[in-house]
Amino acid sequence: MKKYAFWAITALLLASCASNKTATMGEKYALMYEEKPATVVVMPPINKTTHAEAKDYFYTTMYYPLCEKGYYVYSPYLTMELFQQESAYDAELFLEGDLTAFRNMLGADAAMFTIIKDWRRNNVGGKLTVEVEYILRSTKTGETLYTREGKIKLDTSSGGGGGSGLLGAAMKLAATAISTALTDKVVAGRKCNAYVLSDLPAGKYSPRYEVDASAEAGESPVEATVK
Amino acid sequence: MNSRIIMIAAALVLTLASCGSSEKSLYSWYQYEDVTYRYSKNPTDEWQEKVVEQYQKLMDSQRGTRKTVQPGLYAEYGFLLCKAGKTEEGVSYLKKEIELYPESEQFISRIIKQFEE
Numbered sequence: 467m468k469k470y471a472f473w474a475i476t477a478l479l480l481a482s483c484a485s486n487k488t489a490t491m492g493e494k495y496a497l498m499y500e501e502k503p504a505t506v507v508v509m510p511p512i513n514k515t516t517h518a519e520a521k522d523y524f525y526t527t528m529y530y531p532l533c534e535k536g537y538y539v540y541s542p543y544l545t546m547e548l549f550q551q552e553s554a555y556d557a558e559l560f561l562e563g564d565l566t567a568f569r570n571m572l573g574a575d576a577a578m579f580t581i582i583k584d585w586r587r588n589n590v591g592g593k594l595t596v597e598v599e600y601i602l603r604s605t606k607t608g609e610t611l612y613t614r615e616g617k618i619k620l621d622t623s624s625g626g627g628g629g630s631g632l633l634g635a636a637m638k639l640a641a642t643a644i645s646t647a648l649t650d651k652v653v654a655g656r657k658c659n660a661y662v663l664s665d666l667p668a669g670k671y672s673p674r675y676e677v678d679a680s681a682e683a684g685e686s687p688v689e690a691t692v693k
Numbered sequence: 694m695n696s697r698i699i700m701i702a703a704a705l706v707l708t709l710a711s712c713g714s715s716e717k718s719l720y721s722w723y724q725y726e727d728v729t730y731r732y733s734k735n736p737t738d739e740w741q742e743k744v745v746e747q748y749q750k751l752m753d754s755q756r757g758t759r760k761t762v763q764p765g766l767y768a769e770y771g772f773l774l775c776k777a778g779k780t781e782e783g784v785s786y787l788k789k790e791i792e793l794y795p796e797s798e799q800f801i802s803r804i805i806k807q808f809e810e
Binding site: 504505526527529530533534536537538539540541543544545548570571572573652656671672673 | 718719720722725726729730733758759763764765766768769772794796797798799800803804
């Protein structure tokens with residue numbers, strides 16, 4: 467009996483590991499492997515929510531994961547100045563438009579657009595919902611090289627403790643309010659990046675460059691609840 | 694029997710380990726994200742000091758697999774120096790960015806021009 471249980475657990479573990487994805491990254495993002503963009507400019511996020519500050523929170527979070535993916539990423543702090551000078555801080559104007567200006571001004575091969583669709587906190591549950599669509603477009607051809615959407619819920623409650631009953635609930639609420647006061651909106655953005663960009667084909671500075679074509683592509687949208 | 698179970702267990706551990714492989718970072722980041730974000734929101738002298746500290750740490754001790762400074766970092770630091778009036782030193786860091794990442798030349802030389810005017 468014990469033996470059967472062991473095998474059942476083994477099978478389950480292996481099954482959960484090799485989930486039911488189908489396409490490889492090379493198939494799903496063929497244009498990425500064809501064009502091989504090396505330099506990426508992060509466009510100011512397009513904010514479709516009523517939270518004006520979401521754009522600001524999210525903008526600089528893209529730099530780190532794209533660098534770690536092996537791309538040359540123009541520092542968002544530096545490009546922000548340029549965007550403001552050239553009145554390009556509203557990326558919506560470029561989402562479907564001509565991108566050669568960014569090729570000429572920066573030398574960027576591709577532009578990463580993000581559309582923030584949801585950025586909302588449920589105060590009682592302490593959950594922060596972030597929904598963002600990512601679109602990487604070629605500055606050469608204007609084609610979309612990569613696109614994926616993330617729906618991430620960040621559980622900001624302090625978890626455990628606080629006891630039960632009304633007092634416990636009140637204490638928990640207070641703890642949540644304190645822990646969410648500062649940067650958890652930034653944290654939520656970072657988590658969303660991490661989930662979504664996990665299957666972005668690697669750039670030339672990564673050891674995964676080109677070899678990741680045979681890896682399985684992820685699903686879109688990618689949904690997760692994280693602590 | 695026992696050795697068989699151990700072998701299976703070992704194989705299982707290996708399989709799972711390869712499945713949840715956490716890749717090593719290309720670069721060290723330390724508190725870069727937090728400190729630069731706070732500085733951008735609150736550009737006081739105190740935070741500027743902390744940002745400069747971060748940049749120095751990032752330039753001096755890169756332990757990632759690439760063993761070099763990440764894209765844009767020399768440029769950010771150089772830009773900060775230029776803005777603080779240390780144009781000469783700042784420009785030298787901006788040039789370092791181009792040296793390390795020639796693909797940045799178009800953009801960085803634009804910035805250099807701004808400060809050298």
